[in-house]
Amino acid sequence: MTNLPEPSAIKLGLVIDLDICVGCQACVVNCKEWNTSGYGAPLSDENAYGANPNGAWLNRVHAFQAGTGENARTVHFPKSCLHCEDAPCVTACPTGASFKREEDGIVLVNEDWCIGCGLCAWSCPYGAREMDPAEGVMKKCTLCVDRIYNENIPEEDRVPACVRTCPTNARHFGDLGDPDSDVSLLVAARGGIDLLPEQQTKPVNKYLPPRPRRQVEQAPDSLLAIAEAATPKGFWKWMDKTLDKLG
Amino acid sequence: MHPAWSIIFFTSVSGLGLGLAGWIVLGILDLSRFVHLLFVSGFTFGLIGAGLLSSTLHLGHPERAWRALSQWRSSWLSREGVLAVLVLAALSGWFLSTFLGNVPPLWAKVVLIALITATVYATSMIYASLRTVACWHHPLTPVCYIMFSVSGGSLAFVWLSAVVNQQASDWFAYVAGGLIFAAWVLKFFWWRRLDTKKLGSTLASATGLGALGEVKTLMPPHTSENYLQKEMGFVVARRHAVKLRAISVLLGCILPLLGLYMAIESLVLLSVVLIAHLAGIFVERWLFFAEAKHVVSTYYTGVTDGTTLSRTTTTSCPSTF
Numbered sequence A: 001m002t003n004l005p006e007p008s009a010i011k012l013g014l015v016i017d018l019d020i021c022v023g024c025q026a027c028v029v030n031c032k033e034w035n036t037s038g039y040g041a042p043l044s045d046e047n048a049y050g051a052n053p054n055g056a057w058l059n060r061v062h063a064f065q066a067g068t069g070e071n072a073r074t075v076h077f078p079k080s081c082l083h084c085e086d087a088p089c090v091t092a093c094p095t096g097a098s099f100k101r102e103e104d105g106i107v108l109v110n111e112d113w114c115i116g117c118g119l120c121a122w123s124c125p126y127g128a129r130e131m132d133p134a135e136g137v138m139k140k141c142t143l144c145v146d147r148i149y150n151e152n153i154p155e156e157d158r159v160p161a162c163v164r165t166c167p168t169n170a171r172h173f174g175d176l177g178d179p180d181s182d183v184s185l186l187v188a189a190r191g192g193i194d195l196l197p198e199q200q201t202k203p204v205n206k207y208l209p210p211r212p213r214r215q216v217e218q219a220p221d222s223l224l225a226i227a228e229a230a231t232p233k234g235f236w237k238w239m240d241k242t243l244d245k246l247g
Numbered sequence B: 001m002h003p004a005w006s007i008i009f010f011t012s013v014s015g016l017g018l019g020l021a022g023w024i025v026l027g028i029l030d031l032s033r034f035v036h037l038l039f040v041s042g043f044t045f046g047l048i049g050a051g052l053l054s055s056t057l058h059l060g061h062p063e064r065a066w067r068a069l070s071q072w073r074s075s076w077l078s079r080e081g082v083l084a085v086l087v088l089a090a091l092s093g094w095f096l097s098t099f100l101g102n103v104p105p106l107w108a109k110v111v112l113i114a115l116i117t118a119t120v121y122a123t124s125m126i127y128a129s130l131r132t133v134a135c136w137h138h139p140l141t142p143v144c145y146i147m148f149s150v151s152g153g154s155l156a157f158v159w160l161s162a163v164v165n166q167q168a169s170d171w172f173a174y175v176a177g178g179l180i181f182a183a184w185v186l187k188f189f190w191w192r193r194l195d196t197k198k199l200g201s202t203l204a205s206a207t208g209l210g211a212l213g214e215v216k217t218l219m220p221p222h223t224s225e226n227y228l229q230k231e232m233g234f235v236v237a238r239r240h241a242v243k244l245r246a247i248s249v250l251l252g253c254i255l256p257l258l259g260l261y262m263a264i265e266s267l268v269l270l271s272v273v274l275i276a277h278l279a280g281i282f283v284e285r286w287l288f289f290a291e292a293k294h295v296v297s298t299y300y301t302g303v304t305d306g307t308t309l310s311r312t313t314t315t316s317c318p319s320t321f
Helices: A026-035 A088-092 A119-123 A161-165 A182-190 A223-229 A235-246 B005-025 B034-057 B062-069 B076-099 B106-128 B140-163 B170-196 B203-207 B227-232 B236-262 B267-290 B295-300
Strands: A012-017 A060-066 A073-079 A098-100 A107-109 A171-175 A206-208 B215-219
Touching: A012 A182, A026 A060, A026 A161, A060 B203, A088 A098, A088 A119, A119 B227, A161 A171, A171 A182, A182 A206, B005 B034, B005 B076, B005 B106, B005 B140, B005 B267, B034 B062, B034 B076, B034 B140, B062 B076, B076 B106, B106 B140, B140 B170, B140 B236, B140 B267, B170 B236, B203 B215, B203 B295, B227 B295, B236 B267
Parallel strands: A012 A206
Antiparallel strands: A012 A171, A060 A073, A060 B215, A098 A107
């Protein structure tokens, strides 16, 4: 059923801290590693060491430069499914393969029903869906639905693979439907934002903007310029003078 | 957006076939001779069917295509599928009843024409419903699709009338010409909106980083082109857009108009004109996809390494055209 369910009380999702992501790509790799052997068909990885590698990934980390000159900063920008409340990928699906769970709001694809038309990927503004080149079905972030409820793995592992692996704690997982949850409090404290709100998708995942930094008013001189401007002393002063006389 | 030939063929040819079916259903043509009925129905079903088949084969899993009939409550693609099946069934009934010598009642004509219009509308809404492609997301998109279907169908009807030795009357040729002209005028407004309106989002708004100053891409998230760039990063048409638009107007509008007013008697010339029109619609449809910018390409703004990723930003002639 591709009509969207009534908004669930529990809205599981991610909070991504753009202030501290270092762009190490560990979440990307662990996502691929977990999901290639988990939910659905394996994530294809064609010609991985060739000139034109090709495959499906559920999580990609962009890197942007924000600001100019001395105040420019690098912002690493992880992007995966935002599990939108008004998910256009769900309503666009002609087969019912793309659906949003009533109980926790996770958006999933039933790969046995997917016809590979690609319309859900067209309707997603975030580029969260990629067609698997080998399987011909749509792949997307499952929020590691096969980890978060999995009682066969230690409790600390019952979070999405990307969250578990992040070495800087830039990714947080929790219930964004509960205003008192850790993730909701974090979003409130840091002024978390929706991506592309003009697309009216009501994403569940939030992004924490980079914290403000001290702005540099004037560019400092380079070390070489400082060294060249300094007047030598003692022996070096004598040598400087003598060499000047020679030439 | 990537201009896939299967989809261009589907929207153009099925659209033409559905438009033609609409004119046939009006009942102007005398189909009492079996040969005529066979040819007319075969040609119409051939156009609609070839288009639908092309779109089905475009799928990752064509064998599961029947599943696409299930979600008509929310999905325009599903509605299109359901309506296409209904139209094919109703048209079969119409041709069968004509074959049996019955004159279909007025209500049957009204229902069939409504079904045909709804099918073309559903096809256009697959695209027009996407908020992610700003230039498609406008009421003019379905208007253009329906007008191209109606006008192209009328031209095909003129040709078909000549084939079955019942030259269309002058007034019908004028109606067809008028409709073709009107369709392209509407398309002109569609193009003007694309050219003059600043549509879509910026990298600053898409990343929410605008407050920090100018935002640009530092590194792409991957070293080779991914599905998103292949499917949605196709913006190469811009440099040739003016030329291609001129070609589509020449083939799709000017030649058919000249042909309709000057050569209505000659089947050979009418055939040339019909083929020219269809070619013009192909170019128009190619541009419809190739010129469309998907919002996700915003995240790939300025991604260039000169080799594999160049297709998203270079303005050179696309390899597929």
